[in-house]
Amino acid sequence: MPELPELNPVIHGKLRLALLSLLIGVEEAEFTWLRSKTGSTDGNLGAQLTKLEEAGYVAVKKKFVQRKPQTLYRMTEAGRQALTEYVQALKQLLGGSMD
């Protein structure tokens, strides 16, 4: 019998998983857009994004648009790979119950 895979703990957090899933569909996204889509608070969102950045799953870029500071996030190749592996592991764990 094949060994059951372990789920990546960095991605498994609900908000972090939501953030990576949002970022996989866009080239880059602003902090406020991520906040509006997830409905989270500034503090929690910032903390979870920092964890993803430390894991190398998202890259951050800061810039000024019309003299207002903007923080843009984009998914890295490592993040894309990690999310793909997470989904595969999830499907394997759920097995036949997905039908």
Next chain:
Amino acid sequence: MTGNAEELELKDRLSLIETMIAEGRRTTASWGWVFVLWGLAYYIAIAWDNWGGHSPWAWPVTMTATFALTAALSMRQVAIRPRTTISRAIASVWIAMGISMFVLFMSLGISGRLADEHGFVAVVAAMLGTANATSGMILKWKMQLACALVWWTLTGYACFAQGKQLTFAYLAAIFFCQIVFGIYGMIMEARMRTQGAVHA
């Protein structure tokens, strides 16, 4: 699996991934107002040109002012919306068309070779037909493809129409493909926005 609760939690995670991917890809940009704005700008330029003693400044001034207004208002929107490959592709089509029109008609106007109204309308309609068709094909949006057909019909018609017939046809195309289509787009965008956030 060790238990039903754990299995439900894993299914919940899978569902969250699917919902968020769909949410991220959902086009939420607001561009309907741009069509309405440019439709009104065309009307202003036509009115100024016809009732302002065929002023050579009617088109350059109106188009430049509208371009500046569009750029300023778009900047606010682009700053908060996420950039997707599709949104970049569509924006590229319209920006390229706008630059082509600006360079062509500004040069023709300054050199005094913009005398033929039929040729002018035919080229404008052909360019708008191309941009609407490209955008409509990318978005798989039949309404926009219908607008492209209207512009292409006007391109052919402009070459054969007589006198005031062309002016009426041009005004009608602007009304349906800019004003009506723009308002329709704004209604669609408002409906999408009211669906709200998907909380994680």
